[in-house]
Amino acid sequence: MQELSVRHLLGIKDITVQDIRLIFETADNFKDVLNRPIKKVPSLRDITIANVFFENSTRTRLSFELAEKRLSADVVNFSSSGSSVKKGETLLDTVNNILAMKVDMVVIRHSSPGAPHFLSRHINANIINAGDGTHEHPTQALLDAFSIREKYGEVAGKKIVIIGDILHSRVALSNIFALQKLGAEVMVCGPVTLLPRYIKDLGVKVETDVRKALAWCDVANVLRIQLERQQMKYFPSLREYSLYYGIDKRMLDSLDKEITVMHPGPINRGVELSSDAADSHHSIILNQVENGVAIRMAVLYLLAARQ
Amino acid sequence: MQKRLIVNHQLLDIMVMRLCHQLVENHSDFSDSVILGLQPRGKFVAQRIQSTLAAILGRQVPTGFLDTTFHRDDFRRRETPLTANATKVDFLIEGKKVILVDDVLYTGRSVRAALDAMIAYGRPASVELLVLIDRLYTRHLPIEATYVGRQVNSLQSQRVLVEWKGQQATEDNIWLITKTED
Numbered sequence: 001m002q003e004l005s006v007r008h009l010l011g012i013k014d015i016t017v018q019d020i021r022l023i024f025e026t027a028d029n030f031k032d033v034l035n036r037p038i039k040k041v042p043s044l045r046d047i048t049i050a051n052v053f054f055e056n057s058t059r060t061r062l063s064f065e066l067a068e069k070r071l072s073a074d075v076v077n078f079s080s081s082g083s084s085v086k087k088g089e090t091l092l093d094t095v096n097n098i099l100a101m102k103v104d105m106v107v108i109r110h111s112s113p114g115a116p117h118f119l120s121r122h123i124n125a126n127i128i129n130a131g132d133g134t135h136e137h138p139t140q141a142l143l144d145a146f147s148i149r150e151k152y153g154e155v156a157g158k159k160i161v162i163i164g165d166i167l168h169s170r171v172a173l174s175n176i177f178a179l180q181k182l183g184a185e186v187m188v189c190g191p192v193t194l195l196p197r198y199i200k201d202l203g204v205k206v207e208t209d210v211r212k213a214l215a216w217c218d219v220a221n222v223l224r225i226q227l228e229r230q231q232m233k234y235f236p237s238l239r240e241y242s243l244y245y246g247i248d249k250r251m252l253d254s255l256d257k258e259i260t261v262m263h264p265g266p267i268n269r270g271v272e273l274s275s276d277a278a279d280s281h282h283s284i285i286l287n288q289v290e291n292g293v294a295i296r297m298a299v300l301y302l303l304a305a306r307q
Numbered sequence: 308m309q310k311r312l313i314v315n316h317q318l319l320d321i322m323v324m325r326l327c328h329q330l331v332e333n334h335s336d337f338s339d340s341v342i343l344g345l346q347p348r349g350k351f352v353a354q355r356i357q358s359t360l361a362a363i364l365g366r367q368v369p370t371g372f373l374d375t376t377f378h379r380d381d382f383r384r385r386e387t388p389l390t391a392n393a394t395k396v397d398f399l400i401e402g403k404k405v406i407l408v409d410d411v412l413y414t415g416r417s418v419r420a421a422l423d424a425m426i427a428y429g430r431p432a433s434v435e436l437l438v439l440i441d442r443l444y445t446r447h448l449p450i451e452a453t454y455v456g457r458q459v460n461s462l463q464s465q466r467v468l469v470e471w472k473g474q475q476a477t478e479d480n481i482w483l484i485t486k487t488e489d
Contacts, residue, residue, distance in 0.1 A: 002390055025390070025391075026390075026391060028393075029374065029376070029377075029391040029392075029393065029394070032393070032394055033377065033427075036427050036428070037399075037427065037428070037429070038426070038427040038428075041377035041378060041424075042377070042378060042423070043377045043378075043382055044382075046383070071377075301377075304382075304383065305382065305383060305385075
């Protein structure tokens with residue numbers, strides 16, 4: 001009988017390697033539940049969860065909502081478009097109003113880094129960070145590491161390269177923390193303009209040549225080019241980015257070993273990843289999506305126990 | 308802590324053999340019957356019942372292990388969350404005669420959770436319950452076992468421990484454990 005060391009899942013940085021392993025073991029069991037004819041368990045039937053999304057999301061929100069429903073929780077959804085946020089309500093007021101309706105857990109996505117941390121200090125509910133600006137996206141990192149563990153049996157000792165827009169990516173930061181805690185070697189790869197200046201301080205390798213990076217790694221986690229987060233031009237054109245950093249099937253086949261390709265979605269087909277590479281046997285992108293539900297069920301289940 | 312032996316390994320052998328013959332009386336050739344051991348500790352009883360039945364019948368009765376963690380009614384009422392165990396049910400139980408197997412029947416809450424968890428694999432034709440030890444007068448729910456190894460009178464503060472050879476024990480034994488203030 002174990003429990004998490006935290007009451008909220010705000011970031012991978014705050015949790016221990018034991019927490020990660022406990023989440024994985026619990027997720028193994030939930031994955032088993034998801035493959036049954038009846039995919040629902042009654043664990044969270046007395047819990048109400050609010051999904052508060054101040055930023056657009058399809059996959060993460062669907063995945064969380066499905067996880068909550070599979071655990072029999074009651075779910076309320078909130079998105080900032082068409083809400084009182086447009087009328088000038090503050091974050092704390094919005095969430096407090098939702099909590100006044102007796103909500104036990106809040107899943108929050110916000111464009112400001114630290115928004116979930118701020119809430120966790122001011123309100124009495126379990127908070128799960130579903131992405132805060134360019135800071136962290138812990139459940140994505142957990143499901144990525146879980147997918148690597150599923151494919152290779154173990155994360156420790158594996159070489160993983162994260163390719164693309166590291167500067168604007170919360171997925172990259174959470175992935176670096178999670179993979180390092182689990183004992184993997186991590187490299188980041190991208191144009192110098194998209195690599196944070198002090199990223200080396202996190203103990204990761206840095207590479208600007210994507211071919212060298214692919215030759216080094218066991219797993220390539222390819223990130224989406226986030227045009228909506230870029231206030232200025234970091235590279236001349238998408239076409240040029242694709243030419244230098246895009247990955248296609250030909251590149252994967254030319255390697256002398258079999259590597260695994262991951263992508264947190266949504267894919268810009270033909271920009272960071274070509275269609276033939278995304279749909280090839282190298283890719284575990286759809287496994288990541290499937291594992292996402294199991295991981296989120298595990299996180300919700302374990303946090304709900306920590307009232 | 309006081310430990311009193313209530314069933315030794317010879318008695319346990321006889322008990323398992325008797326339970327298996329009772330099962331054969333009701334299920335004859337087991338063509339429509341399956342065994343489900345409740346995780347974590349009913350698993351060992353189920354394996355033992357399966358191997359003893361194999362010796363009697365000359366064939367293996369389909370046996371699975373059912374984890375009830377996510378179906379329990381004491382989630383969030385305990386100090387720490389329960390760690391789940393693997394569920395391994397490789398067959399559908401639709402229309403089958405299910406024999407649920409556990410080591411000790413105490414409050415009946417695990418069995419209630421198991422009935423709930425089991426439904427995810429289909430609608431059984433009938434469900435029976437087999438336990439090695441039935442603790443009398445301790446039930447929270449109206450649940451009784453169909454096949455009972457031994458009934459024991461015990462205090463709420465006591466605990467019944469079934470040990471299996473090879474599972475951190477050198478012999479099969481059943482103990483009644485009394486916690487003492489020291």
